[in-house]
Amino acid sequence: MGQLANETAVFNKSRTMSKQQTMDIQQARLDALYAISAQQVHSSDLSPLLEQVIDSAIDLTRAERGILLLVDEENGRFNPVIVRGHSLATVDSLPDQIIWAVIEPAIASGTRLLTGNAQEDERFSLPPEANTRLPRSAMCALLQIREEVMGAIYLDNPDQANLFEQTDLDLLTAIANQAALALDNKRLREAAQAAQKGKTAFTSLVTHELRLPLTSIKGYTDLLGSGLAGPLTDQQQQFFSVIQRNLERMTRLISDLADISRVESGRLRFENKQFALAQTVADVVDGLRELINGRKQTITLDLPDDLPPAYADPTRISQIVANLISNAHKYTPDGGQIQVKARPDGQMIRLDVVDNGLGIAPDDQAKVFSPFFRSDSPAVREQTGWGLGLTIVKALVEAQGGHVSFCSELDKGSAFSFTIPLAPTSDHK
Ligand code: ADP
Numbered sequence: 312m313g314q315l316a317n318e319t320a321v322f323n324k325s326r327t328m329s330k331q332q333t334m335d336i337q338q339a340r341l342d343a344l345y346a347i348s349a350q351q352v353h354s355s356d357l358s359p360l361l362e363q364v365i366d367s368a369i370d371l372t373r374a375e376r377g378i379l380l381l382v383d384e385e386n387g388r389f390n391p392v393i394v395r396g397h398s399l400a401t402v403d404s405l406p407d408q409i410i411w412a413v414i415e416p417a418i419a420s421g422t423r424l425l426t427g428n429a430q431e432d433e434r435f436s437l438p439p440e441a442n443t444r445l446p447r448s449a450m451c452a453l454l455q456i457r458e459e460v461m462g463a464i465y466l467d468n469p470d471q472a473n474l475f476e477q478t479d480l481d482l483l484t485a486i487a488n489q490a491a492l493a494l495d496n497k498r499l500r501e502a503a504q505a506a507q508k509g510k511t512a513f514t515s516l517v518t519h520e521l522r523l524p525l526t527s528i529k530g531y532t533d534l535l536g537s538g539l540a541g542p543l544t545d546q547q548q549q550f551f552s553v554i555q556r557n558l559e560r561m562t563r564l565i566s567d568l569a570d571i572s573r574v575e576s577g578r579l580r581f582e583n584k585q586f587a588l589a590q591t592v593a594d595v596v597d598g599l600r601e602l603i604n605g606r607k608q609t610i611t612l613d614l615p616d617d618l619p620p621a622y623a624d625p626t627r628i629s630q631i632v633a634n635l636i637s638n639a640h641k642y643t644p645d646g647g648q649i650q651v652k653a654r655p656d657g658q659m660i661r662l663d664v665v666d667n668g669l670g671i672a673p674d675d676q677a678k679v680f681s682p683f684f685r686s687d688s689p690a691v692r693e694q695t696g697w698g699l700g701l702t703i704v705k706a707l708v709e710a711q712g713g714h715v716s717f718c719s720e721l722d723k724g725s726a727f728s729f730t731i732p733l734a735p736t737s738d739h740k
Pocket residue numbers: 634638639642643666668669670671679684685686687691695696697698699700701702724725
């Protein structure tokens with residue numbers, strides 16, 4: 312028996328404790344509760360926590376025996392999972408004997424229970440065929456969260472009467488509450504993980520299944536557009552342009568969803584190499600120039616000639632830069648300005664995409680990297696998008712050892728920045 316238990320024993324036996332001893336015991340009880348709640352935060356495996364729960368409860372109350380029972384979610388039965396002072400096999404095989412005679416009434420009434428002597432307490436009785444005796448001191452607290460009973464902790468002392476007091480039952484209840492909280496947290500964690508897994512699997516399946524028909528639709532649309540199936544009338548040409556625009560949107564969505572599901576399942580692959588970031592940026596800007604000119608926006612590039620080479624996956628960097636410049640273009644009114652700057656920053660290269668467009672409201676700023684987030688502003692909603700671009704940008708940058716940041720002011724503009732590693736100096740040519 313540990314020091315704590317000894318102190319508790321003294322308390323229960325003599326009832327003549329000094330104020331200091333009482334305070335020590337209270338401190339020990341608080342310490343035990345703290346240790347249980349601390350372990351709850353750190354452990355994903357509940358077994359050690361439940362062992363600690365029952366051991367602390369026994370140690371601090373001078374009980375001789377203890378049983379922690381949990382509800383079986385399939386059949387609603389209470390199963391003993393941790394047992395002290397009994398054998399698990401005995402407990403399991405004698406369900407109609409002592410523990411059930413004492414615990415079941417408590418569970419059935421949904422209340423905790425305390426008796427100084429179960430042998431003389433009319434609330435308890437054993438069936439005639441029982442080959443054991445009722446204990447003397449016994450108490451039981453429920454593992455309960457909201458209205459749901461998840462289990463119970465039962466402690467007893469078969470020989471000593473009037474061992475437990477109301478404060479012991481209060482302590483047992485506090486310990487049981489911690490255990491219930493830990494069980495509830497574990498259940499919530501598992502449900503969230505299962506939902507996340509299901510979502511990733513669904514996204515991966517849908518993107519895979521949509522890719523094939525989409526490729527086929529695109530192939531035949533290109534054939535129509537090339538005039539191979541006969542010339543298109545003006546009206547057909549108009550319809551054809553609408554089909555093409557929407558095909559591009561769908562292709563982009565599927566490719567973004569595929570990237571998200573790769574990020575979530577850790578299947579992103581990078582082909583890192585040394586490359587010139589300035590060239591990558593210039594190529595992306597060339598690809599977007601028509602759109603930018605179409606809205607009379609100006610784009611200026613500040614890419615120093617002596618910019619050292621970067622080390623990352625150029626295709627992915629191209630995707631990141633395209634996302635940021637495309638956003639600057641979409642969320643800047645006609646005639647606005649976009650600036651792209653690159654410079655070395657310690658062991659990294661930093662790229663800034665600055666616009667003088669719509670800006671982002673302070674309340675929205677914490678959400679811009681969350682999947683499917685789009686500002687409610689009508690000017691944003693009038694642009695196409697699914698709110699996946701920045702989620703992907705952040706994941707891609709971070710997976711390559713960089714960092715994304717932004718600052719933005721509503722109606723003034725935004726600056727999105729990211730860093731990627733410089734190529735090691737010996738690699739520079
Ligand atoms: P999408 O552009 O498809 O909506 P993103 O993930 O790229 O998705 O962006 C999420 C949201 O962040 C946008 O819908 C918009 O509200 C805001 N946002 C992103 N970039 C800018 C920007 N340069 N200026 C203003 N708002 C922006």
